[in-house]
Amino acid sequence: MPDRRAQLEEKIREFQEQAARAGQLKDKISELRGQARSGDGSVIVTVAPSGAVLGLQLSPNAMKYSHTQLQQEILATIRAATQQAAQMLQETVVPVLGDQAEKFKDAFNAHAGVMMPDAPPQQQFSAPQQQFSAPPPQQHVPPPPPRHMPPPVSRPAPGNRPRPRPVSDDDDFGGNSILR
Incomplete structure (x- = not known):
């Protein structure tokens, strides 16, 4: 025993x-936080190990990019920060969990997304080369004629209605007063 x-x-x-x-x-x-900076330092991103963006900083230098270039720069920086956070998570978990770390990683990924996201294929977006100018002059279109509305329904004035008879409080005596 x-x-x-x-x-x-x-x-x-x-x-x-x-x-x-x-x-x-x-x-x-x-x-744990992953942080990455774009090549020229114009974009700084901070993420949690789950990949959730916790911070995004754009320097004035970021405004030199077109909107599509800035989008790509932000996404690439987010991926780099997420990879850094995932690596830090791995380094934190393995010493504590040992051979159970892989099970932890699978469970974590099931709830928080993939720890080590793959970079999507590089796509080259070309911004439309349009010159924006004043809108073309609009032709004057006369407004449509007003709709014909039927005349309002006439209702009797409030003073012309007959008043309802007052309800007697005294129903015990058949409507007659006890004082005769």
Whole structure:
């Protein structure tokens, strides 16, 4: 019987240690941030390990880009920050979980998206080369004629209605007064 008690106490101790490590791991993960800067430093992105964008900073230099170029620069910087956060997460989890780290990664990815996103194929978007000018002059179109509205329905004036008879409070005496 003492062996069973010792085994139980050992399992409880292991569980408590594991719970303490899990709490520490949770705290470390909540503090992890990935940050990346574009090549010219005009875009800075901060992300959580899940890939959620926590911060986006654009320098005045970012305004030199067209809208499509800026879009591509932001997305590339987000991908780089997400990859950095995923790497930091991996480095944090493996020492604590050991061989269980792969299961953790699978569970984390199931709830938070892929930890190491693949970069999409580079697409070259060409911004339409349009010259924006004043809108073409509009032709004057006369407004449509007003619709014919039927005349309003006449209703009797409030003073011309007959007043309803007052309801007697005294129904006990057949409408007659007790004072004759």
